[in-house]
């Protein structure tokens with residue numbers, strides 16, 4: 001049977017779709033990505049309908065055969081998507097009608113697009129989260145690798161982007177590992193929370209057909225059916241969770257991207273990005289630009305905006321379903337694309353980044369980065385209160401600055417002006433390497449401590 005143009009769902013109307021209406025109403029351009037999930041959901045639904053004797057087994061078989069043919073057509077790019085048929089659900093249903101005739105109309109028994117679309121989106125996000133989790137795993141493994149390789153490389157730690165204290169470069173990278181681990185947890189939680197089956201909630205009130213929502217839950221690997229049909233069709237918390245987890249992850253990626261941009265600038269020169277992840281300028285032949293990292297930085301903004309958009313769409317929406325909800329897929333799919341590429345770009349960059357160890361070391365020794373060591377020494381050896389030690393050290397730093405010397409280059413007699421009890425052994429403590437080695441507090445920057453954390457992380461990431 002061939003489709004009459006615009007006939008589907010328009011029996012109540014005297015007019016065919018206005019083109020402007022079609023343009024705003026159609027979501028096919030941004031929901032066709034869920035075709036596989038739509039078919040998967042429909043198969044589960046049809047099987048359940050047959051099992052419950054709501055449709056005949058022969059009808060179910062016909063429906064399944066048609067759906068499988070459609071899946072093949074779409075994956076082989078042989079399917080014609082029609083905007084005037086609204087969305088992926090109606091495009092598939094309409095094609096099913098062409099293939100198997102009237103029986104196709106039975107598939108929508110005890111179902112609405114309102115529960116169908118949430119089911120599809122949950123199924124799709126579940127798969128997408130699995131992909132994100134495996135990409136994050138790769139990122140975490142490579143973060144551990146670069147951390148381990150550079151555990152003994154000293155660099156300056158910053159606060160306020162001012163040199164603070166020397167640290168292990170391994171420790172620096174492991175701080176990003178912690179962020180990526182929390183990202184992993186957030187995605188796992190998101191996936192766990194969304195895994196309740198909305199199918200069978202129908203338009204919003206449930207149905208009088210004797211459906212078995214536990215059967216479709218099982219078939220679609222949901223933990224259980226959702227408990228309230230009104231909430232089921234209007235809930236988009238799971239998309240917000242996903243966008244939030246993505247935003248936080250993108251924010252972390254953007255922070256490391258920003259540091260890559262800064263570090264690779266000739267002003268700082270802590271690292272070089274491999275050529276294959278850089279671009280040049282159309283006018284300045286000498287240029288090598290960190291475009292990929294910059295784009296990761298920008299993509300975090302786009303992802304944040306997607307989260308913000310959905311929160312704003314939802315914030316005053318009356319129960320239950322409204323068409324506003326259709327826009328959620330555009331946001332989810334854009335975020336997904338931007339997040340996948342961002343994770344992959346950062347992984348690729350840190351895999352091949354070249355650290356300028358000498359520059360890092362030199363920077364670590366600048367700007368009186370060992371002043372805290374001096375203060376700590378006064379506390380430990382001369383029983384100063386920390387506040388008094390802080391003041392005396394500030395005086396010594398002022399003096400050192402005035403004679404353009406580093407703290408470790410001051411003579412003992414110069415130091416003794418500030419306290420005659422200062423002894424030679426202070427120099428060991430002012431040594432940058434010793435300063436780092438001494439930070440053995442749990443989670444501190446001492447290489448021994450960092451190595452412990454690396455080993456724990458390796459076990460976790462096996």
Ligand code: ARG
Nearest residue numbers: 027087113114117321325326
């Ligand atoms: N394309 C719609 C969406 O994405 C499907 C649900 C349509 N429901 C409706 N009552 N018009 O939200």
